[in-house]
Amino acid sequence: MAVKIINIFTDVLEENEKIAASNREIFEKNNVFAVNLMSAPGAGKTSLIEKTIDFLKNSIKIAVLEGDITSSIDSERLEKYHIPVIQINTGGECHLNAYMVSEALPHFKFNDIDLLIIENVGNLVCPAEFKVGEDMKVMILSVPEGHDKPKKYPLMFRESRVLIINKIDLKDFCDTDLEVLKKNALEINPSLEIFEVSCKTGAGIEEWSNFLVRKIKS
C-alpha cells in the first residue's frame, strides 16, 4: 500500500485556545476583568488575593475561582470575605485549562463582579502553557525562591504581564539578589510590570492594587 503524506499544521492546543476564546467572550460581554494568577506552591497566591480584597473591597466587586489539585483549604480561607468563590479540584492535573474554567463560569453571577481572580494550581511549569481566557497573566515569585527562577522557568516569565515579588520582608534573611532577579526577568520579558510586595506587612499592596484598578478601568 502506498505511503501518503497528510499535511496537518495544527496547533496541539488549538482546542484549548478555542474554549479560552469563548471564556474570554463571556468576560468581555459581562465587563469582567479576569486575572490568571500563577506561582509555585507557597509563594503567596491566596495571601495576595486576601490582601487585594482587603484593599479593594469598597471600590470594586471581586470574585475568585480557586484551582487546586485537591482540597478546598484556599476557598475556605476566603469565606470570611463573603465574596463569590468557586473551587475547582483538578483531581491530579497540574494546571487549570480553559475547559475546567468554562465548566465553573455558569456558577458566577457576573452582573455583580468587576474582577475575577483565577488562582491557578501552584506550579511554575504547566500553567504557563494553557490559556484560560484571562485578560492578564500575573505571576508571583517569593524572595526565598531565589533569583535564578526566570532562567529556569522562562515561559512563565515570558507569558506574564506582571511579576509580583512577594515576601520582601524576608530579603535580609535570604541570598536572593533582587536586582539580579529583576534583570533576569526583564531579559526574558522587557514589558513585565514588577511589584515588590509583602503580604505579611502589607508593603507594596497599595501600588499593586492601584495598578490593577487602572487595568480594570482601561
Place this chain on the structure above:
Amino acid sequence: MWKEKNQNRKGKIHELSITEEILRICLEEANRAGAKRIIKIKLKIGEITNIVPECVSFYFNILSKGSIAGNAKLDIEKIPIRGKCKNCRREFFVEDFAFVCPECMSREVEMISGRELTIDFMEVQ
C-alpha cells in the same frame, strides 16, 4: 460558597493531556483521509515550551496501542528560539532566554519561533 468538584479527573501531568490531544487530532485526520495505518507523525516543539519530548513519546506509545497509530514513529523536532529586533530588524537565535538584540542591544524583541507545539504532517498508508 460554591464548590465545583471534579474528582473523577485522572491525575495527569501536562504532557499526558497534550499527548492525548495529539493522538486525537491524528486519528481524526487519518480517519478523514481513509488511512488504515499511521506510520509517522512529525511534531514541532519550540524550545521555550515546557514540553519534554521523551515524555510525549513515552505516553504516545502507551496511548496509541490498539489504534491505527500503534507503532507509529513520533518524529519530534525541537525548534530553537529565534527573535527579531523591532528596532534594527535583525533576526537572531535567543540564547539563555535573553531577549536582547546582539546588534543594537534593544530589548524590543519579537519571538518569531520557539513557542511551537504543532503537528506538522503524518505519513499514512
